Amino acid sequence: MLLKELRQRVYEANIALPQHGLVKFTWGNVSAIDREAGLIVIKPSGVDYDLLSPENMVVTDLDGNVVEGDLNPSSDLATHVELYKAFPNVGGVVHTHSTEAVGWAQAGRDIPFYGTTHADYFYGPIPAARSLTEDEIDRAYEMETGTVIIETFRERDLDPMAVPGIVVRNHGPFTWGKSPEEAVYHSVVLEEVAKMARFTEAINPQVEEAPQFLMDKHYLRKHGPNAYYGQKGQSH
Amino acid sequence: MLLKELRQRVYEANIALPQHGLVKFTWGNVSAIDREAGLIVIKPSGVDYDLLSPENMVVTDLDGNVVEGDLNPSSDLATHVELYKAFPNVGGVVHTHSTEAVGWAQAGRDIPFYGTTHADYFYGPIPAARSLTEDEIDRAYEMETGTVIIETFRERDLDPMAVPGIVVRNHGPFTWGKSPEEAVYHSVVLEEVAKMARFTEAINPQVEEAPQFLMDKHYLRKHGPNAYYGQKGQSH
Amino acid sequence: MLLKELRQRVYEANIALPQHGLVKFTWGNVSAIDREAGLIVIKPSGVDYDLLSPENMVVTDLDGNVVEGDLNPSSDLATHVELYKAFPNVGGVVHTHSTEAVGWAQAGRDIPFYGTTHADYFYGPIPAARSLTEDEIDRAYEMETGTVIIETFRERDLDPMAVPGIVVRNHGPFTWGKSPEEAVYHSVVLEEVAKMARFTEAINPQVEEAPQFLMDKHYLRKHGPNAYYGQKGQSH
Amino acid sequence: MLLKELRQRVYEANIALPQHGLVKFTWGNVSAIDREAGLIVIKPSGVDYDLLSPENMVVTDLDGNVVEGDLNPSSDLATHVELYKAFPNVGGVVHTHSTEAVGWAQAGRDIPFYGTTHADYFYGPIPAARSLTEDEIDRAYEMETGTVIIETFRERDLDPMAVPGIVVRNHGPFTWGKSPEEAVYHSVVLEEVAKMARFTEAINPQVEEAPQFLMDKHYLRKHGPNAYYGQKGQSH
Incomplete structure (x- = not known):
């Protein structure tokens, strides 16, 4: 993939966030990775969405060092970098x-x-990562946010491609996917599922989780070799 | 009715769903039946709403076998088929x-x-169908979803034309009507009534249902030979 | 006031309802009264908001008998008529x-x-009228809805111009004002205040009502001879 | 800064309020101060947002006496004046x-x-000021609203530039900032944080506040000499 194309896609994925009602002001960011070229493209930090363009996306290497762009990258870049390192099939992070x-x-x-x-889209509960410790925050806040996410997936033995998102305690959601577009899609799903779950518990405080076999059926209807939802070759 | 007209109506009923705020992405579908011609028209599976057209609606026979169209029909088609078979006055399903x-x-x-x-629009509580069993899900998930809906109406002795919708446990709502337009209308009503009921219980957790004679009065004010709401010949 | 002007104002007040997010489909109606001319103008029953026009508003006498218009008046007309008869300073009802x-x-x-x-806009709690009895519903449902509203104001000794609205048990809100525009304004206020009160109780289930002297100050800041909010001659 | 420019900025800050969904009708106001020129610019009282213009903003001296403009200033002017007098670094109030x-x-x-x-944006809980007493309300309602806000900050030893807003008991929010634009920004944040906190407590009624070291990290990431969020010279 050409870097120019990746800039365009990351730009479009970023402006999709306010269009889906997921961010106010500058409170969100999308990145994508080109593992072959060894490059990450991410939104600049604190720039209004209507001032974004493919050209002002920031390009870094796989360690988060800026290689192209005059603007500071998103302050959450170090979290994105950790996730790309730990989750080898991830192509985009939100x-x-x-x-x-x-x-x-x-x-x-x-x-x-619950349903x-x-x-x-999520094969199991969407996990809540623990809060960072004071020591972790002091040391390298954004990087350690990634570490805590990865720790949660390792300790619970979760597949990040089957559970493509998490909520970090006292902070907010991170999602990912094979591409930046899919990562944005999963952000929309997570937000909607979070709302549905809030309503569900308000309506029935004693509600229990849905059965595992329903999870298996619905997830595998859309994912894996026997998927039959949608048209051939579609990801959703 | 000409098939061309039915395609147009089913197309319009489908795009009405996001306009009413009832679906995100591709998470909804409308079908209609022409019982004389022996045809069902339904949305294709997993196609974005802004790519839909009257031409890419899928046409099937009354058993759900595709007779026209290159795209896969909605994966929920088998549920629609069951409802059309069991509820002879239904002309559209959502x-x-x-x-x-x-x-x-x-x-x-x-x-x-509650009010x-x-x-x-709904002559009685809107029923919640039970969850499907593991066996039902394994056998024929979408068809059995229809079976469980029909079972609920039979066991409770409900008239599907007087209670034109249901929520399926751990899943979501299905509605229907004499036409696809009316089925969409009932989806909007169900969503609004669901919200009002959530608010009602939050405001008064000890609230009791409204009296039956109020149900009789309001439903019969709009439906049946003595209806006097609206203009002559109107369905709503 | 010319009847033509009143038709225009009632038309505009009706289409303001969906613009303020207060109605879906045809679920709302506004009327106005010209007491000198002995006429009431009201929305026709069950007509879509985008098909309304000044010309298809229905004109009745003070007892609700249609004197101009081919369409049926709103089925709630009899409630409006009762309110106009009982509350002599009311010029519009919603x-x-x-x-x-x-x-x-x-x-x-x-x-x-609460605040x-x-x-x-409302000098005291917004009352909830009791449900109608079976007998009242059988006799003259819409008229008796008005009777129950009026009964509530009489029993509690409330001034309808100081408390310009009510919620009728198991049904919904009615508001009024010196004009149809003010009645619509009060509908917006009632809806917003209802939402704020729901939030307030969720945040603090033990909350108590605000003090009477705050009520006095705020209400009288906007109403009566010593009002000082807004510009001279304004009603809000 | 030229007065003409300040009028323009206050006008734009006022019309931003309905654009952000923070006000209905005329229920909001923004002012700004030019301490060198000794002038305050504020929205006129009770004027519809679509009738506002830079020209009909009202200009007062630092005690709230009108020096330019034919319209009455916002009835909350006296609260704004008190805040400007007590908080010397504040440039705008909402x-x-x-x-x-x-x-x-x-x-x-x-x-x-909570997160x-x-x-x-807020270095600590957002305080709720006490209700005004009957005596305070009778004496000088709007001025005393300012007094109660200032009292809250003094008693709790809070820095108004680090906690740029408050909710006044039985009334509503006031926010401020170095400029009118920043004050509006803080109004949007306060509203969003208020909503998040309501959701948080609904989902987990036993939730506890987040740790102080997280507060320190996040606040200081955006504010003060070691801030590293955003681009150089940005205020957000």
């Missing part, structure tokens, strides 16, 4: 402060699996 | 994952009858 | 099924006075 | 009745610090 997902992040609770909307 | 209705579906609760907005 | 107000109506609770947004 | 913030104001509770969205 971070937002979307309201419903932040509700679960601040509450410090996994988003339970098929969830199962279509 | 399935969505609209947020408020999913809240009740995931909570596994009937939507109680006149409900009574104007 | 009925909607707006979601937040219906929440309180279905919950059967007065909307408590200044409320006090600026 | 008052609204935004729904979520009013929820906390009416509930009489501080908005707790990083909050910490990015």
